[in-house]
Amino acid sequence: MNKSFRDIRVFLAKTSADITNLEKMLTKVLLRAGFNVFTLQNFDNQDTIVQKTEIAIQNSDCSIHLMGKNYGENIVFAPPMSLPEFQFETARIRNQHETDFKIFVWQPESEIDIEQRQKKFIHRIRNSIHHNMIFSNQESVVAFVEDIRAMISNENLSNIELKPSDIFFMYNELDNDSASETLELLSDIVKVEKLKVEQNTNYEELVVQQIGCSKLAVIYFEQMADWALPFVQQVWKKIGGASSKTPLVLIGNANLNGNRNKIFDAPNVTSLILAPELIPLEIKVLFDKNLENQ
Amino acid sequence: MSHKICPYPGLRPFTQEEAIFFKGRDVHIRQIVRQLEERKIVMITGASGDGKSSLVYAGVIPSAKAGFFRAMHTRWLICDFRPERSPLRNLAAALSSHFQMETDEIFNELQYGFSALVDLYQSTTFFLNTNSPEFQKLTDEEKRQKKFKAANLFILADQFEEMFTNNENFSNGKPSNESYTAVNLLLETAKIALEKNLPIYIAFTMRSDFISQSVAFKGLPETIGFSQFFVPRLKRHELQQAIEEPALLAGGKISKRLTELLINHLRDGFDRLPVLQHCLNRLWYIAEEGKFELDLIHLAKLSGINFNFLSQEDADVFTKWFENIEEKEKKFFQHPSLDNVLNTHATRLYETSFEFYQKNISWAPQNISQQHAHFILKKTFQSLTKIDFGRSVRNRMTLMEITQIIDQPNINYETVCGILTVFRLPDSTFVRPFFDPENIETQYLKADAILDITHEALIRNWKLLQEWEKEEEENVATFFDFKQQLQRWLEHQKSNGFLLPVGPLSFFETWYEKCLPNKFWIAKYDSRSLAKEEKLSQGKQMALDIIEFLKKSRNFLILQEKKKKRLRISALIFSILTILVLSALTYWALNEKNYALQQKQLAVEKTKLAEFEKNKAVEANDEADLERKKAKQSASEAWEAKKQSDEARTFAEKMRLLAEGQTFLAKQESENTKIEKSRSDSLRIIAENQKQLAEKQRQLALSASDTATKLSYLALAQSLGLKATTNYSDKSLNSLLAFWAYQFHTKNGGNIYDPVIYNGLRFAANLAGKTESYDLSEEFSSDMEIFGENILISFRNGIISNAAKNSIRFHTNFEIPVNQSFLISEKQIIYSLENKRILYFDIEKNKSLEFLEPQDLVRGAILLNDKNTVVLALRSGKIYFYSLTSQDNKPISILIFDSRIKNLIYCAEKNSLFAGFFNGEIFEISAINYQQKKLSQNNFRVESLCFDKKNNSLVAGFSDGKIKIISLAGKFADKEILVSSSVVESVCVDNSGKWLGCASADGVTKLFRLTDLNEKPLILHNSKQKIKKLRFNSDGELYGLSMDKKVYFWETDVKNYANFVEKSIKRNFSESEWQIWIGKNVPYQKK
Known part of the structure; x- marks a missing residue:
């Protein structure tokens, strides 16, 4: 589901006094860029700080932490830390548990004249950056917000109707005859979703998303090795290669001698050239093996 | 898959086969x-x-x-x-x-x-x-x-x-x-x-x-x-994909912190992607082909970042690793950056090329040295690049073409191919065609194989290649210049008139020796649209013409020179004889003239001195005469008044007698008589008053006479003081003259700090054996501080010695000389080296550390009250605060100013720093909260600063020769005086707040009394060698570090000199001597 930027709640954490003007500027730019920005003001005591910060982070989609030259006074005392650090730590804890939550850390100015304690804080952040956390040195506030937009909009995928399946079976239209036979045999034993690749159609995104909701992806070829090999390579790349959850099987029909060396050697890919009658069985074996491994 | 494929191609573009790793x-x-x-x-x-x-x-x-x-x-x-x-x-x-x-x-x-x-x-x-x-x-x-x-x-x-x-x-x-x-x-x-x-x-x-x-x-x-x-x-998220996803696709991993750092450190401009891809390729291999997660420590090992970026744990691992690498490798870690990874890689290949060739290239001749190998690489890369409209671009050439340009008898194309192999290996790929271990044809290249630099990023990021390229550019420019001269000569049928004159000939001969242009090199720079064979043929002819042109120019010059030489020899013999005779005569005449001039000068000086002394004495006598006349006049006035008073009294007496006589005669006129009596009483009072006035005037006259006598003695003291500064063969005369000058001066109420008396006593004391300087063992001194009885001097070679005891206290060896040093305590020193490194030494604890962050010259260093904070004032206008107990050796705080800093001093009582700047500003900086307050603004740079503890004021010396005294408590308005016509090098106030020492660049050192700055100062030192630093000790003695390998010191209490002189006197003036030196009118005295 695509979100508009207006739906994205950005929590702008407290910054040190030396960059208040920049903070104001950032708030305005974020608003102009269409984000829903909010900050926390006026704390009465430590309990309020803790409570309000946790609620604010919980209710946001991402947080922005602006690094100034000063560390600030200790506001929280167990362990002692300043408000900017406490808010960053709260965001970091949420980020560790929820992969969708993003943290943007921005240090726009040079490292000269930075207070020692703040330096250590920045050093700690730098050495603990992990997934969905961005540490930027962009000089321009607009460029920084552009990066935020790109990072958020980058993940928006178009809506395609997907059908969860055991095996996602793909082949070129020119191999339709032999593929149909294999597909028929295979459909008897497992739940198969097929894709006949034809020229003049745009199936790139469909392939990537459908593989994501299948347990095994098979690319079959007989005559069309010249297509199958680049195709499997591109698909492998797009679904995340070795890190993909769905293994790929590139399986060629041994009836054609030219197919003997048409294999793709890469992590998470099984490449086989088999006699047509063995192909459905081998796919089933690979499917079972994959289930066991999972 | 048995092993992981490197998903980063390095400098070369992705191939179709590597498309699976092409992301972003x-x-x-x-x-x-x-x-x-x-x-x-x-x-x-x-x-x-x-x-x-x-x-x-x-x-x-x-x-x-x-x-x-x-x-x-x-x-x-x-x-x-x-x-x-x-x-x-x-x-x-x-x-x-x-x-x-x-x-x-x-x-x-x-x-x-x-x-x-x-x-x-x-x-x-x-x-x-x-x-x-x-x-x-x-x-x-x-x-x-x-x-x-x-x-x-x-x-x-x-x-x-x-x-x-x-x-x-x-x-x-x-x-x-x-x-x-x-x-x-x-x-x-x-x-x-x-x-x-x-x-x-x-x-x-x-x-x-x-x-x-x-x-x-x-x-x-x-x-x-x-x-x-x-x-x-590429946008940020695209760069992130290009960095992270290939590793994941290949089954490896890259840490998020490394990704973020790589993105942040990529500099704008050309070569972002090649530099990044090359760096990632190197990271993959250093992380054992993706076996380990690619992380910051791997980048640090490639000299891509400073190890300060690492976590403590990684920093420890890195430090151990760094200690174990070869010493020659350590130079690559001086300026870590992403660009440096590429530069370092290429330079390493260059340095190891010969070793690789010897070990691995068996099929090529082994008759070359490392020097040859480096020469081949230089020529090859010069051939593979060219300047096109001011841009460095690649220039494809065959192996044979490069070999022909190298043109050395023992170097064939196989040797060139072998030496270049190290740049074509799969993990370097700097030059095409790449070396494929499984394809023999790619290893042993044929003579017509076309070589090409993989990417121009190498040209822009490999510093050595940039140097070669610059040299080649200069060679080509000289070649085109030479070509014009050659063309002119050829167009004029090789006329002698168009041969090269001696200056250009030497220049072009040097160029020829360095460049050795052959037909292949000449053809490379032939931009005409000709066939290759035609270019080579014309190049060959030009190469021959070049040699002939240079040779004929040289021969012609030799011939001309020979002709001239013959003429010169005969003229020379005659000239030598003439010169010898004339020289001897001139020498004799000059000597005589110099001697006469010296004598004349001496006579003039003596005359001037005598006249000066005579004038002084005459002036003093005149003054005394004047005073005597005034006194006489006053006395005669008093006598007149007395006379008038006496007359009045006599008159009053007569009137009284007349009144008494008439009492009997006219009682009726008693009223009148009473009136007359009253008048008489009034007159008597007047007479009484006039008598008192006369008495007062008489006293005044006596006092004026006494003043005149004192002035006369003071004039005599001045005269004696001046005479005491003359060198006499009998040195006891100096002591006697100075002694009596002092006696007459002090007993007659003269100012105790009179410069003439002071100088006379000092001169006599010096002649009598009082020393006023220490000799220094080393030549180039840098700093001087006084701690109790110790006078510590630091030198530019790292030695610290105690001048008072003539002993070495500390000795360290620097390869780079010290620019300036600062004794921040008796046992701690800061050295600022010429290469802008800054070092700290604790002499007692034998501890040292280097302040890594600022790369600058230090203009002031201070140890604050807490004995832990060191303050460094840098020439560039920054002030760094360091904690000596800090683990990371990083500044606690940095203050930045608009102007360059000239000096920095510290007032421990106020815990404040005072900084003087090139633009004439002076700031007070709180060492507690770094608050800054501008104290002064001037158009001239602040050359020297000192703090006057007693009067709570700051004294600043400026480049225009002025001194400014600023009251920090606002007790008085700022005072400004001109003390010299040159730069005020050093100023210094003693603990009692009485004396101000001041050394200027013209070699003059003066001592002012702070209570009366308009008073004539004492001139302590006047030499060609200036005093660079002044310091008072606790006894009020002033010390000056001089450029002539000495430390001078002077007494500020004139009594000390007087006592010394008195003790040194072994005899009295004889009566005849007294009359000559002191005068007939002054009663003879003995000491």
Whole structure:
């Protein structure tokens, strides 16, 4: 589901006094860029700080932490830390548990004249950056917000109707005859979703998303090795290669001698050239093996 | 898979096979594919190093082959070529392997331009018209077979800028026939394909800085306008994909913190992607081919970042690793950066090339040394680069062409190939063709193999290559200059009149020795559109002409010189004799003249001195006479008044007697008598008053007479004081004169700090053996501080000695001399070295550390009250605060000022720093909260500063010779006095707040009394060698560190000199001596 930027709640954490003007500027730019920005003001005591910060982070989609030259006074005392650090730590804890939550850390100015304690804080952040956390040195506030937009909009995928399946079976239209036979045999034993690749159609995104909701992806070829090999390579790349959850099987029909060396050697890919009658069985074996491994 | 493939290609572009690792450009690939689908043609432009070729080879082409390109057929014919020196032939060669026709046959066909390429394609079985009646008549199986064979045609003209950079294609703003035809053919093919919807697609890649030159080809600018795709810079998330995802695809991992740091540290401008890709490639290998997660520590090991970026744990690991690497490797870690990774890699290969050659290249001759190997590499890389319109670009050459340019008898093309191998290995790939361990043909290259630098990023980032390139550029510039001279000589039938004169000849001979231009080198820089053979032939002739021209110029000069020499010899003999005689006479005359001048000078000086003394004495006598006259006049006035008083008294007495006599006669007139009596009483009072006045005036007269006598003695004291500063053969005279000068002066109320008396006593004391200086053992002193009885001097060679005890206290050796040092306590010192390193030494604890962050010269260093904080004032205008107990050796705080700092002092009582600047400003800085307060502003730089503890004021010396005294408590308005006509080098106030010492650059050191700055100062020192630093000790003695290897010291209490002189006196003046030196009118006295 695509979100508009207006739906994205950005929590702008407290910054040190030396960059208040920049903070104001950032708030305005974020608003102009269409984000829903909010900050926390006026704390009465430590309990309020803790409570309000946790609620604010919980209710946001991402947080922005602006690094100034000063560390600030200790506001929280167990362990002692300043408000900017406490808010960053709260965001970091949420980020560790929820992969969708993003943290943007921005240090726009040079490292000269930075207070020692703040330096250590920045050093700690730098050495603990992990997934969905961005540490930027962009000089321009607009460029920084552009990066935020790109990072958020980058993940928006178009809506395609997907059908969860055991095996996602793909082949070129020119191999339709032999593929149909294999597909028929295979459909008897497992739940198969097929894709006949034809020229003049745009199936790139469909392939990537459908593989994501299948347990095994098979690319079959007989005559069309010249297509199958680049195709499997591109698909492998797009679904995340070795890190993909769905293994790929590139399986060629041994009836054609030219197919003997048409294999793709890469992590998470099984490449086989088999006699047509063995192909459905081998796919089933690979499917079972994959289930066991999972 | 048995092992992980490196997913980062390094400096070379991604190949089609590596497309699986090409990430971050998905959107751009889709945009180009859509454009090709719609327009059949795309001109991909962008800056060098923006990944144009990779975008097509690893993006567009694999996408097309995978079917993500909506085209007529599934199969693709990919014909890619580079224009190089023959674009049409290269296109023909690319087509021939697919069309199964001879290259020449295709070349001949393509020369007709326009539809020639479309016609060729349509004549092959790859072309299929499914609407044609022939196709419709076929059976389904036949149609299927036809479809299997059918293929789309994709033509890629890669590095299209070669159309402009190669002289064979483009010269003097004009395209060659072949290049013109090639462009026509490609543009027309795209046009026809679009009109007839044929499955033909044309892509170009070209550097955007050549777009303006495209006007030379008809239709090309319009096509660029219609089909241009400018390769955008990767955005942050795209860079993230390009860094992280290849590792994941290959089964490896890269830490998020490394990704973020790489993105943040990539500098703008050229070569972002090549530098990044090369760095990632190196990271992959240093992390044992992706066995470990690629992390910051790996980048630190490649000298890509400073180890300060690492976590403590990683920093410890790195430090141990660093200690164990070879000493020669450590130089690569001085300036870590992402660019440095590439520079370091290339330099390492250069340094190890000979070793690699000896160990691994058995098939090439082994008759070369390391020097030869380095020479080969230099010449090879110079050959493979060239300057094109001020830009460094690649220059492809064959192995044989390079060998011919090297032109050394023991170096053949096999040797060149062998030496260069290290740059072609799979993990370096700096030079094409790359070395494939499984393909022998790529290892042992043939003589006609074309070599090429993989990417221009190497030219821009390898410092050694930049130096070579600069040298080559200078060689070429000199060559063109020389060529003009040579041409003139040849045009004038090799006339002697056009040979080179001695200056240019020496210059060009040096150039020739260095460059050794042969026909191949000359041909390389021949920009004319000639055949290669023709260029070589003309180059050969020019190489011969060069030698002849230089030789004849030299011979002609020698001949001329010989003629001149013969004439000169005879003239010389005569001249020598004449000169000898004249010299002897001149020498004698000069000596006599000098002697006479010296005598005259001496006489004049003596006369002046005598006159001066005489005038002084006369003035004093005149003053005394005047006073005596005044006293006499006062006395006579008093006598007159007394006389008047006496007369008045007599008159009053007479009147009283008259009144008494008349009492009897006229009692009636008693009233009148009473009146008269009253009048008489009044007159008596007046007379009484006049008597008192007369008494007072008499006293005044006596006092004036006494003052006159005192003045007379003071004048005498001045005269004696002056005489005491003259060198007499009998030194006891100096002591006696100074002693009596002091006695007469003090007893008659003279100012105790009178300069004449002070100088007389000091001079006499020195003659009597009082020393006022210490000799220093070392030559170049840097700083002086006084701690109790110790006078510590630090020297530029790192030695600290105690001048008072003549002992060395501390000794360290620096390879780099000390620019300035600062004794911040008796046991702690800061050294600021000439190479801008800053070191701290604790002499007692034998501890030292280096302040890493500022790279600057120090102009002031202070140890604060807490004994832990060191403050460094840097020349650039920054003040750093360091904690000596800090672990990371980083500044606690940094203050930045607008102007360069000249000096810094500290007031411990106030815990404040005072800094003086080049622009004349003086700031007070709180050492507690760093608050700054501007104390003063002046147009001249602040040369010296000192704090007057007693009066709570600051004294500043300026470059215009003035001194300013600023009250910090606001007790008095700022005072300013001119103390010298030159720069005030040092100022210093003693603990009692009484004395102000001041040394100026003209070598004069003065001592002022702070209570009366208008008083004439004491001149302590006047020498050519200036005093660079002044300091008072606790006893009020003033010390001065001089440039003449000495420390001088002076008494500020004149009594000390007087006592010393008195003790040294062993005799009295005789009476006759007394009359001569003191005077007949002064009563004779003994000591």
